[in-house]
Amino acid sequence: MTADSNPGPTRRGFLAGGALLGVAGATFGARQLAGAAPLHSEESHSHGVMSGATFRGSGVVDPAINGFDPTKILRDFDYGKVSTLPNGRTLREWTVTASDKDIEIAPGVKFPSWLFNGRTPGPTLRATEGDRLRIRFINNSKHPHTMHFHSIHPSEMDGVPGQGAGLVAPGSETTYEIDAEPFGFHLYHCHANPLAEHIARGMYAGLIIDPDGGRPDADEMVMIQNGWNTTFDGEGNQMYAVNAIPFHYMYAPIQVKKNKLVRIYLGNMLEYDPINSFHLHANFFKYYPTGTSLVHSEFTDTIIQGQGQRGILEVTFPFAGKFMFHAHKSEFADLGWMGFFEVTE
Amino acid sequence: MTADSNPGPTRRGFLAGGALLGVAGATFGARQLAGAAPLHSEESHSHGVMSGATFRGSGVVDPAINGFDPTKILRDFDYGKVSTLPNGRTLREWTVTASDKDIEIAPGVKFPSWLFNGRTPGPTLRATEGDRLRIRFINNSKHPHTMHFHSIHPSEMDGVPGQGAGLVAPGSETTYEIDAEPFGFHLYHCHANPLAEHIARGMYAGLIIDPDGGRPDADEMVMIQNGWNTTFDGEGNQMYAVNAIPFHYMYAPIQVKKNKLVRIYLGNMLEYDPINSFHLHANFFKYYPTGTSLVHSEFTDTIIQGQGQRGILEVTFPFAGKFMFHAHKSEFADLGWMGFFEVTE
């Protein structure tokens, strides 16, 4: 590829040195982002002007297009159908369906996703430690899939190829049944091979297991970090997000209240990059890695997570106003992993 | 390079989109993995089919070929020759010899390694805090080497160029003598320049310093994470492993007992990649970073380690069965950093 054949912005080619890219900054079309064009073109750059990646899109993706809304996903906890077992334990039942769908990840940019319950991240399953969890998994996708839970459970319920139900073929189904152990914030995802692709296509979500007695009252929300490898090269990502849609919470800031405890269940399902990070502006949070302790391990404004890692953040905003949050891996922020909290009285 | 000149699978070229790569999945030859062929060929890929790296080999490497067996290395602790000094302290003495050897890292794939005591990782040296450690180091390799210990010791015992014995020339030897401080799980490795190469060639191992009084009884094992840069480009790895041989513990699952405490001394000596990670399926472990505290810092199923980092994991398996463990950096898992625990009654 040469600069002539694709004069548009690419990862290396966007010369941002002197230009000022504000929040309402540069706009460019879907072709450059979603196409199969290689990113590493050898376009020229001036000495002393740094290249770098950024896009700020032309507005927010209309949630009606995808059939799911990151603003609603944030606080959408699925407690399942609840009943009591003969031995007195609580049983929670869900049906989760896999499907294929081209979703819009930026205005005009389509991506062929594989989804749990028609959304990504999939439904946030929520229970209390010791509950019995029964998840009926129906595969309506054209590809074999599984559900693999980060929890303590027997090997036949592990949702990996060759164990228990193993791969669930298109048109088939299985039922996973596990205990809710241990309390904390966990993840579940498809574990079919190639693992990286099944995750990168969108098949992951949160599993919250509350401690017996619960946690202190708070405004709770779930954020799962991910990336979009729009060139399908398996080498990196061209867009980054929290809860799937790049810049969604920049255009639709998360509404929270001053002096009210906010609890964020944060996980990282980013493929191809070694780590992700979360930085909150002008405020500090307590961090509980994996959420398995009621005592925080750190009080900070910046943490990192490798893939599969997750934790709970607790923050109280002492000031009203808009506060940015984003990966402190600047490239990820420039490419979509950025949003705002809007704090009101 | 073009697709025509090398039609075989490469890191980017292996089109895994629709295919299902199970445990006994795709096999390809040694040439593509071990040769000097660049990985970043510009082969075409279909829109919507992700490229990605994977190999599952054609079986396990016969330990007789290399003269060491990852299954035995796992639980092989070398306490040295023990005596008592006039002041009552325990003296432990070892002889460690460096040598060059072409080892087989996958069936048919040879790699020109540099080794401590003919194996990689080298011998796991084990002592109790406060012991005196005397290590006679003989260099039978064609290259200068050192032994650098992660411990508290005088600068002349640091095993770096220009200090104390400095570089130990081929055919020469030196003796390192240090106190076993502090208790924890540490690493030692060659610190000759270029450092990255001497580590990547295989010159590293674990140093366990037990706390006075020891730790609770457990089934103990050592795992050192590494990678193999089979293209010798110093830019990345084409295979990944724990204890040197990719997929060894997939073909030879680690045998452990249900309800018995398992203690894993886990270190990361991976070159060229920024982090490594460890994920255990269906079970959670207590994590003690560096092993220098008797109180764990986290209870989780996924941790990350930068190079030189290490820690102790404690896990009790409540269910019998086979449980996968692997890097949750999916690419590393696909390229060899994957295995199983087989839990029996």
Place this chain on the structure above:
Amino acid sequence: MTADSNPGPTRRGFLAGGALLGVAGATFGARQLAGAAPLHSEESHSHGVMSGATFRGSGVVDPAINGFDPTKILRDFDYGKVSTLPNGRTLREWTVTASDKDIEIAPGVKFPSWLFNGRTPGPTLRATEGDRLRIRFINNSKHPHTMHFHSIHPSEMDGVPGQGAGLVAPGSETTYEIDAEPFGFHLYHCHANPLAEHIARGMYAGLIIDPDGGRPDADEMVMIQNGWNTTFDGEGNQMYAVNAIPFHYMYAPIQVKKNKLVRIYLGNMLEYDPINSFHLHANFFKYYPTGTSLVHSEFTDTIIQGQGQRGILEVTFPFAGKFMFHAHKSEFADLGWMGFFEVTE
């Protein structure tokens, strides 16, 4: 680019396999390092000889050339102009000026930097929790800039585009006024877009907020890790350092006293790479992530930090001598992120 057109050492092209690169090892000129030549040339390499990056320069950069000295920056704490407010609180006032300057980052290698107060890292601002901080920011650079503090403060003082004073245009100024909260070791940096470039150009520094009552007496110093993207491609770094000048503390070892507590305020402002790391030879330190607790979280010799992360290290050297410290990401160490402590009685 071909090997013919640039036969000098490049990141991949420096064949270090058999050669021994000691501390006073290979020297090469500024052109290869500082020029806009792409690093990823396809030079040939022999099978079995690893490529790798390294440079050790031809000596130390004369501090007079840049007008700042990393040895002085290490222990240079700026407490500001101190007065008492009517309500009894301490007010601290600083003036910080942005400017553009070509600095010498290795002998003969110039880099067009953007600086706070003519140096990088900028002045280490230091206060006690609860103080009022007033920072007059004057932009004498040709580019718009801001000062963004990692602390708890109102959104209009956040130093980001579109909030409060927003971007400060060339020739303009603004005043930030915040409370010193919470205690710990924090960072401040320019938050103009593109963020990665403004950080990578040199616009960052430390903010120490001491706990009420202070910390135990110690020999204190500040180290901010960074990289230099001398090809301006926004894809990676060609040099690495702590406190800006690669290898400075190798040529000018940090002087400390045996058995005296040393406290290091360590932060990571490295762009383009996912993590950085710090390894201290032959000694262990207590680590306080973000410095927000008076209880350390770890006792180790190796930690990693993502960008924006920082922490406090406390170490007492029991032996006199020279002790290396460096990134345990070996490539970073080979490319400048290496130094010595010289411990005397």
